[in-house]
Amino acid sequence: MYRFTALFGQQRAANGGQIGEAFRNLGLNQVLDHERFALYASADTPVVRIDARSVLVGHAFRCADGKPLAGSSRPEIPLNTDLSLYMSEQFWGDYVLFEFPSAGSFDVTRDPSGGVACVFSTASGFVTSDISTMVDTGLYHRAIDWSFIRENLIYPHIKTGSTGLAEVIELLPGHRLRVSEDGADTSEVWSPWPFVSPGRRYRSASEAAAAVRSAVIKAVEAWADTDRDVLLELSGGLDSSIVAACLRNSKARVTCCNLVTAVPGADERDYAVAMSDLLGQDLHVRTLRVEDAEFDFPPPSNAVAPSTWFLQNAANKLKEAIGREHGVRSFFSGGGGDTAFGYIKTAAPAADAYRERGLLAAARAVRDLAELHQCTFWKASRLTARKLLAPAKPPRVPDLSFVRDTAHRSAANLHPWFTSPPDSLPGDRERIFDLAGAQIFRDGVARSATSHLRMPLLSQPVVEACLRVPSWMWIEGGRNRSVARSAFVDDLPAKILHRRSKGTFMNYSGAVYRRNKHLLRDYLLRGSLEGHGLLDAPALQRFFDRRHDDLDDGFMRIFDLCSIENWVRHQT
Structure with a gap:
């Protein structure tokens, strides 16, 4: 992982050289001493001096040729250039940029x-990738922000900039923090919305496929050449298989792994083997056992909000063990592929086609929609008409189940990307809302606190290329993620290229719930959330009293609550 900390204001002045020794004991050395702040970083975290007034922490690659930014290849930046904007347009990667103009x-x-974690506190005078560094040095004492926890119960799985720790704020991806003598404020540097404007859309599916292919290969190969020894997490699905295909010509040593369960639904090893064979590598398969599920476990040390489920914790242990066994430097995941590749389950693509291209294009999209969802053309037409006529849905629906205080703010105010342009299309809104939700994917994975977790399908060039693909192209031919399939048609085995099904851990999760129902009941009804009056205890008790054969997927909400309860318990 990338590890850095910057101290500013009274925090820096008060501690002086004393804090330097404390940081060195934690593996952080001072790399910059500026009039306004002092910057510390670990030896394995790249720090590149761009010019006399800026330094980059992390990895960045030039968009034009893919060359990594290094001390010997610093960019020639035009005078009076907004460097943050310039970097977002000319470079991509996982980085945090410090400017001191x-x-x-x-x-x-x-x-x-958002590949480098970044939180800050103006009250305590720090910017850091790992809050545990500040705790271990005594520069910050953990205190829970219960107003955040209350909102997190209603709107889980979304970054808002707020955190569960008092006076600690997360700098959202694509945003800039400015600290001055007058205080601090944040502003947006990059937004997905310009990439879905009509003038930037690809005009044909072939053009779109070529662009997506180029972007994905660029991202995968850049990270593989950087890390050299990688563990590829092969789920057996389309997304991780595309990542695998792009690793065939890389210089990296690739180890492949796959997780299965003892209950039906998640055993995708036949598909995963097809890709590991293509790479000429063995597939290391491990089993997630129902009896190994834990609910009370230490969250990732850098977690500033609830994010880790029992499933992520169990999977992480198995993958970390394989990684240690094979000496890998990073973990490669196809995570976020559904989001990037326009996997929309509504009639929005056909509605978009009508609004932007007219009746003929809409008819073709409705036909594709019907084929995709195995329904009649007329049903798909009705759903499209309803999508066109209905008011826009909110970006998130509040979940008020099992909470005592149901007051909440509008979902439109949760994230900057939730403010959509007035002329935006339904499919574009759904894609960008999902993209905002995908920002949390790294947070729930504990191995990202100790190793590099690469999600190339969520890298900037891939996201930008995919956003430029009109939503209706993603369902062309009645196939989900159609453009991605076309882009890699010559690289994937037919059984993966043409499959329609997706693996699911729902049966496994249900088995875990049934086995641990009484434990979960006591964990929540005797826990910190209930102790602070946040849970509707009678409603929870009624749910736990239901028979196993009377269950719907409501038990997944129980796991959400347990994730929050677990994080809260480990903050003291």
Whole structure:
């Protein structure tokens, strides 16, 4: 992982050289001493001096030729250039950019993919990738922000910039923090919305497929050449298989793994083997056992909000063990592929086609929609008409089940990307809302706190290329993620290229719930959330009293609550 900390204001002045020794004991060395702040980083975290007034922490690659940014290949930046904007347009990667244009202020910009964790506290005077560093040095004492926890119960699985720790704020991906003598404020540097404007759309599916293919290969190969020894997490699905296909010509040593369960639904090893054979590698298969599920476990050390489920925790242990066994430097995942590749389950693509291309294009999209969902053309037409006539849906629906205080703010205010342009299309809104939700994917994975977790399908060039693909092209021919399938038609085995099904851990999760129902009941009804009056205890008790054969997927909400309860318990 990338590890850095910057101290500013009274925090820096009060501690002086004393804190330097404390940081060195944690593996952080001072790499910059500026009038406004001091920057510390671990030896394995790249720090590149761009010019006399800026430094980059992490990895960045030039968009034009894919060359990594290094001390010997610093960019020639035009005078009077907004460097944060310039970097977001000319480079991509996992990085945090520090700028100090004047003695009175400095800026911190997080790249659009969010590959480097970044939180800050103006009250305590720090910017860091790992809050545990501040705790271990005594520069911050954990205190829960219960107003955040209350909102997180209603709107889980979304980054908002707020965190569960008092006076700690997350700098959202694609945003800039400016710290000056007058205080601090944040602003947006990169947004997905310009990439879905009509003038930037690809005009044909072939053009779209070529662009998506180029972007994915660029991202996968850049990270593989950087890390050299990688563990590829092969789920057996289309997305991780595309990542595998792009690794065939890389210079990296690739180890492949796959997880299965003892209950039906998640055994995808036949598909995963097809891709590991293509790479000429063995597939290391491990089994997630129902009896190994835990609910009370230490969250990732850098977690500033609830994010880790029992399933992620169990899977992480198995993958980390394989990684240690094979000496890998990073973990490669196809995570976020559904989001990037326009996997929309509504009639929005056909509605988009009508609004932007007219009746003929809409008819073709409705036909594709009917084929995709195995329904009649007329049903698909009705759903499309309903999508066109109905008011726009909110970006998130509040989940008020099992909470005592149901007051909540509008979902439109949760995330900057939830403010859509007035002329935006339904499919574009759904895609970008999902993209905002995907920002949390790294947070729930504990191995990202100790190793690099690469999600190339959520890298900036891939996201930008995919956003330019009109939503109706993604369902062309009645196939989900159609453009991605066409882009890699010559690289994937037919059994993966043409499959319609997806593996699911729902049966496994249900088995875990049934086995642990009484434990989960006591965990929640005697826990911190209930102790702070946040849970509707009678409603929870009624749910736990239901027979196993009377269950719907409501038990997944129970796991959400347990994830929050677990994080809260480990903050003291």
